[in-house]
Amino acid sequence: MSLSSAMVLPLLIVVAAGVYYIYNEVMQFMSKSLVQNKVVVITDAMSGVGTECAHLFHKGGARLILCGTSWDKLESLYDSLTNDADPRETFAPKLVIVDFSDMPSMEEVVAEVVECYGCVDVLICNSSMKLKAPVQSVTLEVDRNIMDINYFGPSTLAKGVLPTMISRRSGHIVLVNSIQGRLAIPFRSSYAASKHAAQAFFDCLRAEVEEYGIVVSTISHTFINASEPPPVEEAGPKPNPLSAFIAKQMTHGVRPSVLADEIMQTVNRKRTEVMLAHPIPRVALYLRSLIPSFLFAVLGAGVKDSVLAEQMQ
Template sequence: MGILAVLALPLLLLGISGIIYLYQSVRWLLSKSAVQNKVVVITDAISGLGKECSRVFHTGGARLVLCGRTWEKLEALYDALISVTDPSMTYAPKLILLDISDINCIRDVAKEILNCYGCVDILINNASMKVKGAVQSISLELDKKIMDANYFGPITLTKAILPNMISRRTGQIVLINSIQGKIGIPFRAAYAASKHAAVGFFDCLRAEMEEFDISVSTVNPTFICSYHRQPAPGNWEASIWKFFFRKVAYGVHPVDVAEEVLRTVSRKKREVLMANPIPRAAVYIRTFFPELFFAIVASEYLQRKYLLWRHGTKLLLLLQVPLLM
């Protein structure tokens, strides 16, 4: 009896873990089946996140239309996708040249996109441009360029594709945005402004598209990391540091975001916030306790300026991974 009592808890935990694993596996398979045969357009498919989204949707059996600014990189992505999948189970992606910041060419490119399969089921607005610097150091021309890439580009493409979805009374539009569409932090004024504008547009669009059964989703991750360094074999401390670095300090990994985008599409979620506890808390503090949020952000800014004056540029560079990234 004593042995059974000792084994009961581990067996219970093992059983619960097995059920959770099976549940997650079933959900993942259902997510993939939801995009099978769907026409999926991904902008900036050659970026780190774009490649992961392309991989996830390609293996799910979607008919991909991949957009990017560089033909050679699009071809390399094409080769990478078809080399690791069964051609009888997947579709060869279509490739389209698109610079999302070139507003004048987007409508013509949208016609090319529609000509690929005659329709678009899912549009994933992934293209984005970042800039970092004090407000007074960013030129108005750069402000406009950021707004073109992050706001006017995505909405122009969306408006060009939208009539096709409305006529078919079906479709889904996904905006991969940023947590900085919810909160603003120092040295990100142009970027945060463009992301706030995009959130406002797609929130309004979501309400307007309800009558046409068109879903509008926004995915707001924190800083998307590109942490690839591996710890030395057997270096336990390095492994723990890598986990901390990736999950706490450096935001979310492109693989995690791509998988969340797939889940968002399959469940037609309206909004997703991908953030660790501290930046997630900052969003709620900004909403319910704005004065406290402003004070925290201002003190962070002043502390950095003091450290820069006291210790020089190198120390400031070490602090350029803010908690609200």
């Protein structure tokens, strides 16, 4: 009995691993089949996340419309997608210059995007402009530019493709946002404000278009981890341990490939809200709702520590 009992656990582990492997294989197959022939628009396709998404959806047989601000970089991405691709299973992507900092051009941009295939099945709003600076040092011009790229651009493009989705009573709009669309931290006022605005817009949009069979998803993630080694910190005064720990967790980002996989799964499973964050940021979100004064005190202590460190350098 003792020998057979000892073999139960390893056997269960092997079975569980087999089931997990089969599940992943099935999900990967479904991922490809579900996006096949779908018209998918990806903004900022030259970024790490945008490039990973482009490769995933292209392999799945989607009709891609790749958007970005640099024609040379878009052509380079086009070449990397088509060089080794089977033309019988994939479609050559279409390229469109989209610059959200140039809002007067958006009417023509929307028309060009829609004219590529006459409709849009999936819109992935991936563009983002980041900024870390004290409030008093950020000019109004910079504030407006960040709002254009992070809020007005995606919302305008979503409005532009919406009529084709409503007429066909189907479609999926994905906002790749940030956890700072829900939780603001010091020295990122403009960035957090733009992400809060985008979150609110797409939350409202979700409720308004549900009756037309249109899905609106938001993906809130921590910072993108480009796998660069962290800088060596110079000797200085030790910050508040709790605020330093929270700051470290907040800046521990996700890999572009992981986020791209999550975007694909979000489209396939029609998820409406996804959070890609470690436990500490999640706890901070709960504290913001339940005990805001405590969270504010912790963040404030962290700011005082950083100011003190600068003064002593």
